[in-house]
Amino acid sequence: MVILLIPLLLPVLTAVAYLAAGWRRSTAWLGAGSAAVVLAAVVVLAVQVLAAGPRTAVGGLLRADALTAFMLVVVAAVALVACAATPAHLRGEIAAGHASARTATRHTVLVQLFLAAMTLAVLAADLGVLWVAVEATTIITAFLVGQRRTRAAVEAAWKYVVICSTGIALALLGTLLLNYASLHAGSGAGLDLAALADGAAGLDPGVTRIAVALLILGFGTKAGLAPLHAWLPDAHSQAPAPVSALMSGVLLSVAFYAILRVKVIADAALGVGFARTMLVVIALASLLVATTLLIAQRDYKRMLAYSSIEHMGLLALGAAAGGPLATAAVLLHMLGHGLAKSTLFVGAGHVLQATGSSRIADVRALASRSPVLAGCVAAGVLALVGFPPFSLFASEFALARAGFANGLGWATAAAFVLVLVIAAVLVGHTSRMLLGASTAAPGAAPAPLPLPIGAATTMVLALVGCAVIGVGAAPLAPLLARAADIVTGTP
Amino acid sequence: MSEALLTQLVGLGAGAVLLTAVLVLWLRELAVVIRVFAAQGVALAGLVAVLAVHEGSGELAVVAVGVLVLRAGLLPHLLRRALSAAEGERRVTRPLVNVAASLLAAAVLTLLALAVSQPLVALAPSPVTAAIPVGMAVVLIGFFVLVTRRRALSQLTGFLLMDNGITAVGFLTGAGVALIVELGVFLDVLLAVLVLGVLTGRMRDVFGRTDLDELRELHD
Numbered sequence: 001m002v003i004l005l006i007p008l009l010l011p012v013l014t015a016v017a018y019l020a021a022g023w024r025r026s027t028a029w030l031g032a033g034s035a036a037v038v039l040a041a042v043v044v045l046a047v048q049v050l051a052a053g054p055r056t057a058v059g060g061l062l063r064a065d066a067l068t069a070f071m072l073v074v075v076a077a078v079a080l081v082a083c084a085a086t087p088a089h090l091r092g093e094i095a096a097g098h099a100s101a102r103t104a105t106r107h108t109v110l111v112q113l114f115l116a117a118m119t120l121a122v123l124a125a126d127l128g129v130l131w132v133a134v135e136a137t138t139i140i141t142a143f144l145v146g147q148r149r150t151r152a153a154v155e156a157a158w159k160y161v162v163i164c165s166t167g168i169a170l171a172l173l174g175t176l177l178l179n180y181a182s183l184h185a186g187s188g189a190g191l192d193l194a195a196l197a198d199g200a201a202g203l204d205p206g207v208t209r210i211a212v213a214l215l216i217l218g219f220g221t222k223a224g225l226a227p228l229h230a231w232l233p234d235a236h237s238q239a240p241a242p243v244s245a246l247m248s249g250v251l252l253s254v255a256f257y258a259i260l261r262v263k264v265i266a267d268a269a270l271g272v273g274f275a276r277t278m279l280v281v282i283a284l285a286s287l288l289v290a291t292t293l294l295i296a297q298r299d300y301k302r303m304l305a306y307s308s309i310e311h312m313g314l315l316a317l318g319a320a321a322g323g324p325l326a327t328a329a330v331l332l333h334m335l336g337h338g339l340a341k342s343t344l345f346v347g348a349g350h351v352l353q354a355t356g357s358s359r360i361a362d363v364r365a366l367a368s369r370s371p372v373l374a375g376c377v378a379a380g381v382l383a384l385v386g387f388p389p390f391s392l393f394a395s396e397f398a399l400a401r402a403g404f405a406n407g408l409g410w411a412t413a414a415a416f417v418l419v420l421v422i423a424a425v426l427v428g429h430t431s432r433m434l435l436g437a438s439t440a441a442p443g444a445a446p447a448p449l450p451l452p453i454g455a456a457t458t459m460v461l462a463l464v465g466c467a468v469i470g471v472g473a474a475p476l477a478p479l480l481a482r483a484a485d486i487v488t489g490t491p
Numbered sequence: 492m493s494e495a496l497l498t499q500l501v502g503l504g505a506g507a508v509l510l511t512a513v514l515v516l517w518l519r520e521l522a523v524v525i526r527v528f529a530a531q532g533v534a535l536a537g538l539v540a541v542l543a544v545h546e547g548s549g550e551l552a553v554v555a556v557g558v559l560v561l562r563a564g565l566l567p568h569l570l571r572r573a574l575s576a577a578e579g580e581r582r583v584t585r586p587l588v589n590v591a592a593s594l595l596a597a598a599v600l601t602l603l604a605l606a607v608s609q610p611l612v613a614l615a616p617s618p619v620t621a622a623i624p625v626g627m628a629v630v631l632i633g634f635f636v637l638v639t640r641r642r643a644l645s646q647l648t649g650f651l652l653m654d655n656g657i658t659a660v661g662f663l664t665g666a667g668v669a670l671i672v673e674l675g676v677f678l679d680v681l682l683a684v685l686v687l688g689v690l691t692g693r694m695r696d697v698f699g700r701t702d703l704d705e706l707r708e709l710h711d
Contacts, residue, residue, distance in 0.1 A: 132675030139682045146690065154693045155709055161690065162646060165683050166637060166653065172676065173630060173657045177611065180664035184614055206610025234709045293711045302711070 003048065004057040004064055006041040007072055007119045010034050015112035023104035028087040031108055035083040035115075039076040045069055046479055054194075056125065063125035063194065066482035070331055071122040071257050073479075078249040078338040079115050081462045082242040085346040086111070088452035089241050092353040098148060107147065111243065114140045118254050127191040130258055131168070131175050134222055137251060138164045144243045145235045156231075156238035163231040167221020171258075174214030178265070181207040193261050197489065200268030209274060212266040216278055219262070222255035224312050226285035233293070236305035237358065241349020244301070245342035248308045253334040256315050260330075260487050263319060268489055272322055279320035280411050286313030287418040294425045301348050301358045303429055304341065307384060310422050311337045317408070317415050318399045319487075326402030327484035329395045332473065336391035339466040340383040343459045347377045351433075354449045360429055364436040370449035374434045376459040381430045383466050385423035390463075391470035492545050498618040501663075504538030505622035507531070508659055509601070512629045512652055515636060516593045524648055525570045531655055532562030539662050542619065554673065558658065561677060566651060566684055573644060573688045576695070587639045597632050604628035611664070623663045629656030643691045647684070654680055 014034040021027050046069040049055060054065040064072070090107065093099035099107075117140055121133035138161060146157030175191065182189050185202040189195035196203075221228035236244050259279075266275040290310035297303045311333070318330035350373060351366065352358050367374040383390035386397075396419070403412030469476065492500075511531035518524050536559035543551035586593060604627035611623045633653030640646050 129675070132679060135679040135683070139679065139686055142686045142690070146693065149693065149697065151697050152709055154690065154697055158643065158687075158690050158694060159709075161683065161687055162637070162650065166634070166650060169650070169653055169657060173660060176657065176661040176664060180611070181614070183665065204610070204614050207614050210607065210610065233711070238709075297711070 003041060003045050004055055004062055004123065007038045007045075007076065008062070008116055008123060010038055010041075011112040011116040011119070015109045015116070018105060018108045018112065023090065023101055023108050027108075028090075031083040031086055031112060032080065034112070035076065035080040038115075039073075039080050042069065042072040042076045046073060050478055050482065060192075061125055061129060062120075062123045064123060065194070065486055066479055067257075067260070067331075067486045068122050070476075070479050070483045071254065071334075072119065074253060074335045074338050075115070075118050075122065075250050077335065077465070078246065078342045081339065081342045081346070081458055082245040082249070083111070084458040085245065085349075085455050086242045088455040089346070089349055089353075091452070092350070093240070096353060103147065107144065107240065107243075110140055110144050111246070114144070114243075114246065118250060121254050122257055125192055125194065127175050127178065127193055127196070127261070130193075130261070131172055134171075134219070134255060134258060135165070135168050137254070138168065138222070141235075141239070141243065141247065141251075145239045147240055147243075148238070152234075153238045156234035160231045160235040163228060164222055167218050167228050169218070170214045170221070171218025174211045174218055174262075177207055177211035177214065178203075181211060193265075197264045197268060200265045203265075203269040205270055208266070208269045212262060212270065212275060213278065215262045216259055216266075216275065216282070219255050219258040220282055220316075223252050223259065223315075224255075224286075224309050225282050225316060226289050226309075226313075229286065229289060229309055232309060233302045233305040236308065236345075237299060237301035241345050241352070244304075244349070245345040248305065248345060249338035249342035252308060252312055253315075253338060256312060256319075256334070259316075260319060260327075264487055264489055267322070276320045276322065279316045280408065283313045283316035283320060284411060284414060286310070286316065287415055287422075291418045291421050291425075294422055297425075297429065298360055299358050300360050300363065300429065300433065301345075301352070303360070303426070304344055304348060307422065307426060308337075308341060310419065311341075311384075314396065314399060314415070314419070317403060317411065321399070321402045321406045321408050321412070322488060323402055323406050324481065324484045324488055324490075325398055326406065327487045328480040329398035329402060331480055331483055332391055332469070332476070333395035333399065335476075336383070336395055336466055336469060339462045339469075340380050340390065340392060343376060343462045343466075344380040344384065346455060346459055347373055347380060350451055350455060351377075351449075360433055363433045365434075366449070367434045369447060370451050372456050372460075373449060373451045376456070376463060377430065378434055379463050380459075381426055383463065385426055386419075389467045389470045391466055391473065394470050394473065492541075494618065497541070497545055498621075500541045501538065501618055501622050504534055504541060505625040505659070505663075507534035508538065508629055508655065509625045512632045512656070513594065513597050515648060515652060516597055516632065517590055519590075521574055521642075521644055521648075522571075524645070525567050525574065528570070528648055528651060529563050529567040531652075532559065532564075532567065535562055535655055535659060538659065542662055542665075545619075557677060561681065562655060562658075565681065569684055569688055570644065570647065570651075573647075573691050576692060586645075587641065593635075593639070596635055600631040600635060601628040604631055615665075619663055619665065623660060626656050626659035626663055629653075629659060632656070643687075643694060647687055647691070650687075651680075651684070 049069045056063045090104045117136040124130040146153045181203045187199035224232040263275045290306045294306045318326045514527045539555035605624045608624040636649030
């Protein structure tokens with residue numbers, strides 16, 4: 001199936017093109033063009049999967065069912081936002097002397113390979129290939145995180161690689177043990193995700209329990225979930241803006257997708273209780289970490305990073321609740337969060353380029369200095385805290401309803417109290433940045449803040465997209481329903 | 492290969508892997524630690540070779556050679572290169588926990604591994620799977636080294652120790668993981684070490700040394 005290979009191979013080809021031609025005026029928009037083609041291809045793929053069932057390619061190594069198709073849409077949509085914001089970001093970095101044309105070339109090559117690795121992760125039919133792809137994202141992004149070569153950037157890159165590689169090593173151990181259980185179940189499923197889910201009842205519960213615990217912990221590390229979340233705020237605040245947008249917007253969700261796939265197998269082999277208990281504990285711990293560290297936060301990029309931990313915690317809560325409604329809400333939340341968070345990171349990147357500081361206290365009166373940027377940041381934060389019409393309102397509402405309906409009343413209540421606190425904190429920090437008294441001398445008009453037209457268009461379109469899904473998710477509904485069926489194990 | 496000989500050879504290989512892991516905890520000189528790590532690679536490759544002969548599997552024999560080249564040759568070489576670039580820096584580890592306590596912790600971790608691995612051995616009791624707890628113990632000891640060492644290179648050895656343990660478990664569980672996945676795993680470990688090697692170099696450029704105590708820039 002050619003259509004399956006386009007989202008995988010096109011970024012690789014684009015990377016090769018950037019490697020050959022370098023980053024220059026004529027190639028600046030190549031990445032965005034490639035991302036647009038990929039988005040179109042995955043939409044076609046999603047329609048085909050809905051009409052004719054799962055598609056496979058490369059001798060069954062790649063497989064696209066409804067869940068994969070939806071994840072491909074999430075990856076492609078956020079990739080388009082990040083790639084469209086890249087030219088303006090890199091021009092700004094080069095103008096400020098933070099980057100050279102060579103750094104820019106390396107940035108674009110690595111970003112395209114990063115996209116290919118994430119696509120491979122969601123397309124993989126085999127847990128082993130999925131593991132390899134997720135580990136590959138760590139290796140590829142390591143140098144993107146450390147791109148600026150400052151003390152802070154190198155420190156963030158080191159923590160990122162060590163913690164994520166350790167976490168993912170636990171997932172490897174889990175994968176090997178699951179393979180061991182599968183070997184002795186005698187179904188010949190190996191590590192094939194679909195076959196494992198079908199034959200999960202025959203897996204040895206003792207071994208599967210250890211394997212699932214390691215897999216959830218391991219992929220949870222990569223998804224920024226507690227207790228191994230310490231790398232996330234550092235890496236997301238030090239990476240260049242378009243890379244932060246991708247890491248926060250989709251990489252976390254891709255890792256969470258791996259947890260969803262593991263959960264299907266765990267639920268069938270061990271009953272729903274095991275994975276549910278683990279996920280509830282992880283979800284509440286993540287929300288608690290995010291809340292406590294957000295309250296006194298002084299850095300706006302770290303603020304956005306902790307908000308990502310919050311949203312991953314919500315995804316874990318939804319996955320714990322289980323059932324079709326919660327699962328569809330989890331998936332919709334991934335898309336909405338991806339669009340809103342990538343917009344905010346792109347916006348934060350421009351604020352950083354203009355002010356040279358990522359401290360909240362150093363940014364004041366943004367609304368009068370750049371109304372468009374301030375408007376996008378305000379809308380993005382409102383989307384993030386779950387205001388309608390943005391889709392996060394719909395998904396958080398559904399998550400809360402499903403949580404109460406599926407016997408997680410106390411956990412859901414506690415989680416949403418934390419979510420409300422975080423919402424208040426986020427709005428408070430942001431309004432200080434947008435409104436606040438200008439730091440310029442009294443009487444002097446605050447210096448206007450330049451915002452490239454390309455970046456402005458990207459952010460507005462991403463937010464409009466987030467709102468459109470929130471108002472009318474109807475075209476997505478069949479895909480969401482079918483994907484939720486896969487996660488809940490109803491054929 | 493007779494059952495008794497197999498039991499002895501697997502026991503020997505697994506014992507050597509565990510012993511080297513404990514030695515890493517005990518030794519302070521980084522150059523020696525790297526040599527011990529290479530010895531562990533040889534023991535691991537030997538273990539895989541025994542399994543290859545036992546099962547008469549050509550593929551496994553090729554993998555054994557791969558393990559030998561990667562874990563006894565390439566990775567120690569990369570570590571040594573990173574170490575020699577650190578000339579002038581004190582070449583001893585500075586663990587947060589002293590040696591006696593570390594060794595005690597290793598004993599506790601080994602017991603823990605033994606307890607946790609019960610279901611793993613029970614699934615398919617055989618001389619080969621009986622050694623699984625050893626692999627798990629090496630994983631836990633590696634994790635312990637990773638969190639209690641402060642020098643970047645020592646953390647790296649902890650990570651690699653963990654990885655050796657995972658590899659051991661992988662082979663002892665008779666995992667016929669597809670060759671493509673195994674290649675991917677090999678490549679990923681190699682690349683992760685290369686990336687970390689480059690980052691240690693950069694850390695030296697910007698911090699002057701690779702002591703993680705210096706990593707104080709980012710916190711909340």
